[in-house]
Amino acid sequence: xxxxxxxxxxxxxxxxxxxxxxxxxxxxxxxxxxxxxxxxxxxxxxxxxxxxxxxxxxxxxxxxxxxxxxxxxxxxxxxxxxxxxxxxxxxxxxxxxxxxxxxxxxxxxxxxxxxxxxxxxxxxxxxxxxxxxxxxxxxxxxxxxxxxxxxxxxxxxxxxxxxxxxxxxxxxxxxxxxxxxxxxxxxxxxxxxxxxxxxxxxxxxxxxxxxxxxxxxxx
Ligand SMILES: C[S@@+](CC[C@H](N)C(=O)[O-])C[C@H]1O[C@@H](n2cnc3c(N)ncnc32)[C@H](O)[C@@H]1O
Numbered sequence: 259x260x261x262x263x264x265x266x267x268x269x270x271x272x273x274x275x276x277x278x279x280x281x282x283x284x285x286x287x288x289x290x291x292x293x294x295x296x297x298x299x300x301x302x303x304x305x306x307x308x309x310x311x312x313x314x315x316x317x318x319x320x321x322x323x324x325x326x327x328x329x330x331x332x333x334x335x336x337x338x339x340x341x342x343x344x345x346x347x348x349x350x351x352x353x354x355x356x357x358x359x360x361x362x363x364x365x366x367x368x369x370x371x372x373x374x375x376x377x378x379x380x381x382x383x384x385x386x387x388x389x390x391x392x393x394x395x396x397x398x399x400x401x402x403x404x405x406x407x408x409x410x411x412x413x414x415x416x417x418x419x420x421x422x423x424x425x426x427x428x429x430x431x432x433x434x435x436x437x438x439x440x441x442x443x444x445x446x447x448x449x450x451x452x453x454x455x456x457x458x459x460x461x462x463x464x465x466x467x468x469x470x471x472x473x474x475x476x477x
Pocket of ligand 1: 457
């Protein structure tokens, strides 16, 4: 169920700073998890915790850190392929002395398919996924029927995916995709108090974009 050769991300050219490179080199052995085709044992990486959230596409990781500080009882598996963000998040995990974030650098589809056991996630955070506005790029949108099928196996019963987007046509697309998914119920919700403003969201708001939050529970 790999997303084929069509990727939901485009590696951005933004330069990685020396500090981000240094953080990556120094902190990856402590807070990073290498991709391998083997089930990840959550308690091995989050000793003492039993509630686990996967964040797909953390960007620069500011929201990840705020949420992890607010929920120390939850283990957060933070996934992205954006190299400056990976360095930045690792540095913030150290600065904030956080024990409940682990970082992965790989396509979330591969991680979900090959490393996440069935019924192991309490929730998934998908904040401001790339909207791919052009029709010819819609096939790159991460939320599609196959993605929904994939996450439905990985979430525990009653597990939740929370999605936010500032692109109204994508919000409608997401609702349409979940409408036909019998394993989920939910829809548009008020912005939850626990979701901090993300970097990408701030950019959208400055362009007067309307933000839609959606929550779907596995039934
Ligand atoms: C538009 S940015 C939003 C970042 C952040 N959540 C925010 O709101 O500021 C989307 C992020 O998702 C990441 N991404 C997209 N598809 C991904 C995938 N299949 N696996 C891992 N990361 C992905 C991109 O690299 C990018 O950093």
